[in-house]
Amino acid sequence: MxxxxxxxxxxxxxxxxxxxxxxxxxxxxxxxxxxxxxxxxxxxxxxxxxxxxxxxxxxxxxxxxxxxxxxxxxxxxxxxxxxxxxxxxxxxxxxxxxxxxxxxxxxxxxxEKFDIMFLLQSLSEQFWDGGSSILSVSKNYEFNILQVHAISQRIKLPCPPLEIFGLKYDFSNVLEFCGQLESVTVIGKFDYMDSNIDINQLPFELSAFKTMQSLTLTDMNVGNLCKASDLRTVLRELKVVNCGVRDIIDILLCDELHKESECREEKLWSNLREVDFSNNQIEKFDDGVNFMPFVEGLNLNSNKIEEINNVDQLSNLHRLYLSCNRITNLCSVHVQLKCIKFMDLSQNQISSLNGVEKLGSLQGLNVSSNLIKDLNEVLFICNLPHLDYVVLTGNPIATIVDYRVKVLERFGQRYSKICLDNEQSTQKELDTVAVLQALRFVKEGKASTIKETRMFGGSNRQCN
Amino acid sequence: MSTGPYSYSYIFKYIIIGDMGVGKSCLLHQFTEKKFMADCPHTIGVEFGTRIIEVSGQKIKLQIWDTAGQERFRAVTRSYYRGAAGALMVYDITRRSTYNHLNSWLTDTRSLTNPSTVIFLIGNKCDLDGQRDVTYEEAKQFADENGLKFVEASAKTGENVEEAFLETAKKIYQSIQDGRLDLNAAESGVQHKPSHGGGGASSDQQNNKDACSC
CATH class of the missing domain: 3.30.1520.10 (Phox-like domain)
Structure with missing residues (x-):
């Protein structure tokens, strides 16, 4: 600038x-x-x-x-x-x-748009007049990349803090405001840029945001965040959205020139619990996941992930969002996600729920808009003891006549606890399910289990 | 209004100076957050902190500029002296070199601030008495010779940290009371904010004149 x-x-x-x-x-x-x-x-x-x-x-x-x-x-x-x-x-x-x-x-x-000093003067004026009322409503504020870059540069420039125009324009107003924010968003996109400033080449750091717990970066080159060392121990929530990122490690080691996957203690994001890297170009769970060992919620919607692997180290991962990716099967998911409670796998290319049956702590599963054709796929989730939220709409099976009743019927004793496709079952549906189950019992002598459906052979011991 | 958490009648500008690694940022952090920062990164350029304190019944907001000790940021540091009402000059009692450099810091301070700026000398890391490299007496003598206030403090334990910042504020406030510090001068480093301090600020000032024993 x-x-x-x-x-x-x-x-x-x-x-x-x-x-x-x-x-x-x-x-x-x-x-x-x-x-x-x-x-x-x-x-x-x-x-x-x-x-x-x-x-x-x-x-x-x-x-x-x-x-x-x-x-x-x-x-x-x-x-x-x-x-x-x-x-x-x-x-x-x-x-x-x-x-x-x-x-x-x-x-x-x-x-005031392109010059560090004048941009910060106008920001100072804004915070002088309205900073405390902004903060009293919310400790969240949205900056653009030029503003954050200007702040980072200004603290390194030999210019006196007391501007000739007086306190109203003093840089301390900006620093004081920034020091009180809990949540910060930095946007890297502009509608006015009639200049030779390349907004993808503006380095910035965030040391002015001393009490920040949540950071959102959108539409930018994350490599410009130089100096993330302070953030690693304090940040609770990190969102890097629509930044064209290919590898998770590029975000979590954004301040390292050489992205060595060796996981050193001081590089861990030890306080990070909620992570949102949606709308990027991430193809796999790379070694970057090891740098956020305590993450509880991970959002990777709208990426290019093909397989769920390499996340077995994330022992606190409770919520995983993988909508709009390229996942085809869930075979090894039980090894990877031992204590998962909620999974959003909508809009992928999944044709079978094989593998999900071992996720004992699963409470909610969204597999809408996939390629699930066979009603008996439901048997893979029918015995999960905590599952009560299931979304199957948008799959080929949802076009089957009396789909809801047939799906619920396969949940056996648990059918009344299931909320299917965001709809509570009606009394009529519940009655029909009860009748179907009674008929099946008369016909086959017992309730439906995976064992007797031919396609799974005799290999599924867990479903007795 | 005047009892609200963000109301105050004065703003005092402080600057913290001294060699690299003497604990300037840690002193600031201890004063504003009441916590010790164990592995504090090098300051890049400047950092900033505020805290509202009370001197003789007056709420005073301290605006503290914590500067980088590294030589390469000297120009940045120098640009922050102007208009400082208080300067905290810090050395490390376990490293003699940081004490030896005080003369050059003092020269900078004297030439770049105004005569009424209160300079306070802090010998930091007094919790590490076993590794002491500068005696109390020696530093006390240096302070006396140069008309500085002096205290040994520890950003780690918090010992004397509060005192150093508050004593400085008291001295500045005293200068205002005595009329030695011109509030209207841009360089004074003190701003009066009557609108935030409630209507009675000026009469309070009168009343407190007698009470102020510092």
């Missing part, structure tokens, strides 16, 4: 071109401060407004702005003449007001 204070001799303001917007002439102003450039568009009227304020409050002399012209103001020669005059005007004004840089001028040149 730009820093006018440090580059007070290395800047220029040019108006290289004009353009026409709906019949109005617009001057394309190029601002350059050090290596940073951006463009601001203004029509002549905006210059008049700026000038009025500078004349009134900052003793800029009245006659330096090129004058108004009523007739012939679309003549190309006239426009060219005015362009050159306005260019000179802006440079003169900035030289004249370099020390004070009034707010109207800052806003006119968009310095």
């Amino acid at each position: 730009a820093c006018f204070v440090l580059h007070s001799k290395d800047w220029d303001i040019k108006i290289p071109s004009v353009s026409s917007e709906q019949g109005v002439t617009v001057y394309n102003i190029n601002v350059r401060i050090g290596p940073v450039k951006w463009t601001v568009n203004h029509r002549y009227r905006h210059f008049v407004e700026l000038h009025g304020s500078l004349v009134a409050d900052h003793s800029v002399s009245k006659d330096i702005l090129p004058p108004k012209k009523v007739l012939g103001n679309r003549d190309p020669d006239f426009i060219e003449q005015r362009r050159a005059a306005l260019e000179k005007y802006l440079s003169d004004v900035v030289v004249f007001l370099q020390r004070t840089m009034p707010k109207t001028l800052v806003l006119f040149l968009h310095l």
Whole structure:
């Protein structure tokens, strides 16, 4: 980002071109401060407004702005003449007001968007006026990447904390506000970026957020978070969403150049309980999972994961969200997820629930929109002692006539406890299930179990 | 209003300076959080902390800038002296070199702050008495010669930490009472906030003048 204070001799303001917007002439102003450039568009009227304020409050002399012209103001020669005059005007004004840089001028040149000092001044002002009322409602605040980058840079810059404009604009307002937040979101996407600042190349650190427990990063290159050491021991919740991440380890070792998978004590995220890495490009549970050994809830929705493996070390993992991935089977899931309570596996390519029958602590299972065809797949979950929430909708079996009743019937004695597809069973359904079960009992001499269904042969001892 | 947790009648700006590793950040942390930070990372640039204290019945908000001790951040550190009402100058009693550098820290402080800035010398890590490298008497003499307040403290046990910050505030407050410190000067490092302190701030000030025994 730009820093006018440090580059007070290395800047220029040019108006290289004009353009026409709906019949109005617009001057394309190029601002350059050090290596940073951006463009601001203004029509002549905006210059008049700026000038009025500078004349009134900052003793800029009245006659330096090129004058108004009523007739012939679309003549190309006239426009060219005015362009050159306005260019000179802006440079003169900035030289004249370099020390004070009034707010109207800052806003006119968009310095508050692209310059570290001016951006933080406007943030300071915002927190000075409304910081305590924001904090009294919620200890959560959303920053954009430029703001967080500016804070990280500012604490390393040799500039006095007491700005010439007074306390209202003092950087301490920002630091004080940040120091009280519990939850911070940093967004890496913009709708205005008419500059050569590459927002994917803005390093930042978060040491100003001393009481933060929850961090959300969206739409950014997580490698720009340099210095995560303080976060590792305090952060309880981490969300890295829509950041194009391929490997979990890239997030948890974001501040390491070489992502060695060797798990050193000081690199562990020892307080991390809730993790959300949804909407990324993660293909597998890589060694990164070992850096968050105590995680309880893991959200990997909308990634590219094909298999559930390598998570057997996560002994506290209770909730796993894997919606919209590429999982095809659950055969070894019982080795991996010993104390799982809830799993969302919706929108995958699962055709069999084989493997789920051993997850003794499972309470809820969402396998909607998969490829489950056979009603007898239900037998793999019918004996789970704590299961009471099942979602099967969107699978081929859900198109079978009397699907709900047939599914519930296969839960044997537990049928009345099951909430299927987010719907409590009606009395009529429950009655029908009871009748079906009685019929089956008469017909077969016992309730349905996995054992007698041919497709599983005799190998399922656990289902007696 | 004046009894609310965030109301105060003054803001005092402090700066903490001293060599790398003497425990500046730990002192700040001990003062603001009342906890010892065992493995404190090096400060990058500056850090910031606040706490509201009470001196002679007046609520005072301390704005504390904790600077980096590393030489490469010296320019950053220097830029924070301006407008400091109090400077806490820290050395490590177990490392003589940090004590030897006090002269240069003092020169910086004297030249970059205003004459009314209160400078407080802190000999940190006094819990490590066995490894002592600088005697109390020696440092006390240095402090006296240069007109500094002095105390030995421990960020680890919390001993004298509170005292150092509070004593500094008392001295600053005294300067205000005596009229030696001009509240209107931008460089004073003190801001009066009558709107937050309740309407009676100025009369309180009068009343407390007698009560202030510091």
